[in-house]
Amino acid sequence: MNIYEEIQDAVVKAFPTLFGSDIISDKITINDTPKEFTGDITLVVFPLLKFTKKNPEESAKLIGEYLVANNSKVDAYNIIKGFLNLSVSEKYWLDDFTNSYRQNSHEKIIAKNETVLIEYSSPNTNKPLHLGHVRNNVLGFALAGVFNANGYHTVKANLINDRGIHICKSMLAWQKFGNGETPQTANVKGDKLVGKYYVEFDKHYKQQIAELIASGKTTEEAEKQAPLILEAQEMLVKWENGDSQVMELWQKMNSWVYDGFAITYKNLGVDFDKIYYESETYLLGKTIVEEGLQKNVFYKKDDCSVWIDLTADGLDNKLVLRADGTSVYITQDLGTADLKYSDFKMDQSIYVVGNEQDYHFKVLKLILQKLDRPYANGMKHFSYGMVDLPEGKMKSREGTVVDADDLIGDMINAAREQTEVLGKIDDFTEEEKTALFRTIGLGALKFFLLRVDPKKRILFDPKESIDLHGYTGPFVQYTYARTRSVLRKFEGNVNADHGNTALHPTELEMIKLLYKYPIVLNEACTEMNPSKLIDYAYEIAKTYNKFYADCSILAADKEEQKIFRVQLTDFTGKMIRKCFSIVGIEVPERM
RNA sequence: GGUCUCGUAGUUCAACGGAUAGAAUAGAAGUUUCCUAAACUUUUGAUACAGGUUCGAUUCCUGUCGAGACCA
Numbered sequence: 001m002n003i004y005e006e007i008q009d010a011v012v013k014a015f016p017t018l019f020g021s022d023i024i025s026d027k028i029t030i031n032d033t034p035k036e037f038t039g040d041i042t043l044v045v046f047p048l049l050k051f052t053k054k055n056p057e058e059s060a061k062l063i064g065e066y067l068v069a070n071n072s073k074v075d076a077y078n079i080i081k082g083f084l085n086l087s088v089s090e091k092y093w094l095d096d097f098t099n100s101y102r103q104n105s106h107e108k109i110i111a112k113n114e115t116v117l118i119e120y121s122s123p124n125t126n127k128p129l130h131l132g133h134v135r136n137n138v139l140g141f142a143l144a145g146v147f148n149a150n151g152y153h154t155v156k157a158n159l160i161n162d163r164g165i166h167i168c169k170s171m172l173a174w175q176k177f178g179n180g181e182t183p184q185t186a187n188v189k190g191d192k193l194v195g196k197y198y199v200e201f202d203k204h205y206k207q208q209i210a211e212l213i214a215s216g217k218t219t220e221e222a223e224k225q226a227p228l229i230l231e232a233q234e235m236l237v238k239w240e241n242g243d244s245q246v247m248e249l250w251q252k253m254n255s256w257v258y259d260g261f262a263i264t265y266k267n268l269g270v271d272f273d274k275i276y277y278e279s280e281t282y283l284l285g286k287t288i289v290e291e292g293l294q295k296n297v298f299y300k301k302d303d304c305s306v307w308i309d310l311t312a313d314g315l316d317n318k319l320v321l322r323a324d325g326t327s328v329y330i331t332q333d334l335g336t337a338d339l340k341y342s343d344f345k346m347d348q349s350i351y352v353v354g355n356e357q358d359y360h361f362k363v364l365k366l367i368l369q370k371l372d373r374p375y376a377n378g379m380k381h382f383s384y385g386m387v388d389l390p391e392g393k394m395k396s397r398e399g400t401v402v403d404a405d406d407l408i409g410d411m412i413n414a415a416r417e418q419t420e421v422l423g424k425i426d427d428f429t430e431e432e433k434t435a436l437f438r439t440i441g442l443g444a445l446k447f448f449l450l451r452v453d454p455k456k457r458i459l460f461d462p463k464e465s466i467d468l469h470g471y472t473g474p475f476v477q478y479t480y481a482r483t484r485s486v487l488r489k490f491e492g493n494v495n496a497d498h499g500n501t502a503l504h505p506t507e508l509e510m511i512k513l514l515y516k517y518p519i520v521l522n523e524a525c526t527e528m529n530p531s532k533l534i535d536y537a538y539e540i541a542k543t544y545n546k547f548y549a550d551c552s553i554l555a556a557d558k559e560e561q562k563i564f565r566v567q568l569t570d571f572t573g574k575m576i577r578k579c580f581s582i583v584g585i586e587v588p589e590r591m
Numbered sequence: 592g593g594u595c596u597c598g599u600a601g602u603u604c605a606a607c608g609g610a611u612a613g614a615a616u617a618g619a620a621g622u623u624u625c626c627u628a629a630a631c632u633u634u635u636g637a638u639a640c641a642g643g644u645u646c647g648a649u650u651c652c653u654g655u656c657g658a659g660a661c662c663a
Contacts, residue, residue: 358661360661546632590627
């Protein structure tokens with residue numbers, strides 16, 4: 001039990017004796033005391049007045065006196081307006097630090113017997129990954145890390161959209177304009193090559209539309225009748241019928257893309273436990289449609305299309321199978337959901353997908369609930385905001401995207417430039433340097449993407465490079481490197497007894513901050529928000545740097561003081577490393 | 592047109608309904624015989640607008656204006 005919970009409990013227990021009435025713990029609001037006031041923990045008294053039947057000051061006084069008298073951890077109290085500020089004894093904080101340091105951890109994570117499946121990334125195989133995917137990947141990986149650190153068994157899944165009309169577009173364009181070009185002959189990554197033909201398709205398609213409009217067609221007619229789109233549709237039909245030539249082309253081009261993706265994933269440092277392919281799951285949904293018709297959850301229109309009426313739930317009628325019997329997106333998702341459950345029997349199934357699909361996932365969950373799927377209630381849409389450019393949304397077709405590989409490369413170069421100017425690592429080998437620049441560049445990128453509330457959209461200006469100073473990954477990494485440097489120079493036993501030295505205010509602040517780790521870790525999980533850990537790691541780094549400036553560590557006056565400060569340094573470094581490792585950011589020993 | 596998000600310093604982000612709205616960056620001014628100055632210290636600067644609920648509203652409700660997404 002942490003100190004916040006302990007005080008809350010104590011207040012609940014005190015109520016009958018103090019005021020002759022009961023109180024439920026929900027009514028008790030406990031905050032950290034703002035820095036400008038004396039105290040550590042603040043109890044807001046206003047909500048309790050109904051139960052104390054006394055004025056704020058008197059109620060606060062009684063509670064304060066009780067806590068000081070009955071709880072050895074509470075040293076003193078003061079009252080300002082309706083706020084009861086409690087001071088926790090320095091001994092409590094110090095003892096907690098000492099114990100945690102010995103056990104090398106603050107946490108007592110209880111393994112939960114629950115499986116959480118996290119689906120993220122989920123790319124299309126007709127184009128390379130861009131910044132939007134990078135946010136998805138970084139978030140998905142971090143979220144899995146958060147659940148894992150909280151004791152859940154996690155499965156990271158990637159559902160690859162490897163079929164459909166968009167794939168046929170790039171296949172067709174390559175066939176028509178490619179002259180047999182391959183990643184080897186063109187010397188580009190496979191996903192880049194395929195993406196090039198996707199753009200190529202669109203270029204020619206637009207040209208044909210323009211020609212048709214010039215010859216008197218409406219825009220709508222032109223879009224439907226352009227020869228290229230008709231050919232692509234024909235190719236899709238052939239694909240669905242298993243035409244051997246089309247299948248061969250499809251397999252060849254997809255394998256190029258997978259080779260390219262593998263490189264990008266590796267550079268990003270993300271991975272997966274299970275990969276699903278839509279080409280293997282898209283048919284499964286159709287049997288569920290049959291089932292839904294039998295259960296009268298779905299209904300069939302005269303044209304044989306199948307629908308579900310969700311108006312009673314505040315949504316619309318939604319198509320689940322087209323009149324020609326082909327699947328729509330949601331049909332495939334129904335099938336994949338069943339497959340995931342039969343594979344992993346997960347308790348929670350989290351979809352890391354952009355907020356543009358909020359409606360889609362509401363519908364998906366509702367349908368599966370109506371079909372009595374046991375996993376339906378455990379489905380969650382981790383809905384994150386889009387990454388927008390100053391000009392607006394990124395569009396692959398129009399080439400207005402920030403390419404993932406380019407971005408990673410740019411970040412690593414920026415890290416290289418800034419590091420070399422400082423000249424601190426001239427003794428590094430080339431390999432060590434390369435690894436360091438990668439650590440810093442990716443650290444900056446991931447931190448940038450993770451520091452924001454996932455639900456909010458991010459504005460990214462490619463002209464302004466991602467910062468390496470201030471509230472950034474490298475700032476925290478630098479602080480870690482500092483702690484390591486101190487540890488390298490310290491000659492002595494880190495595990496020696498530090499005694500009970502009087503603490504400098506910044507030291508105390510540091511200990512209190514470190515104390516919060518389990519609370520933050522839990523919060524990041526229940527709120528599904530990795531940015532909580534990012535923010536926490538930053539706070540630790542900031543406070544440590546202040547401590548570093550305020551207090552001399554290795555040249556401390558007394559030996560016990562030195563040992564304490566070295567231990568604080570060690571623990572801080574380990575904490576930074578732990579937080580960062582959970583969300584997928586590396587830390588360097590030197591930088 | 593319908594549904595759903597979102598409007599906080601010049602800019603990018605914080606703030607379970609709690610105290611004097613925090614950071615970073617940009618701007619101004621400082622800190623290096625000493626553990627890594629990618630650091631530290633000081634300083635300027637914001638809740639779109641109008642109502643309502645509340646002891647208390649950036650937060651909840653209503654309307655206006657503005658941005659975005661989805662559904663046709």
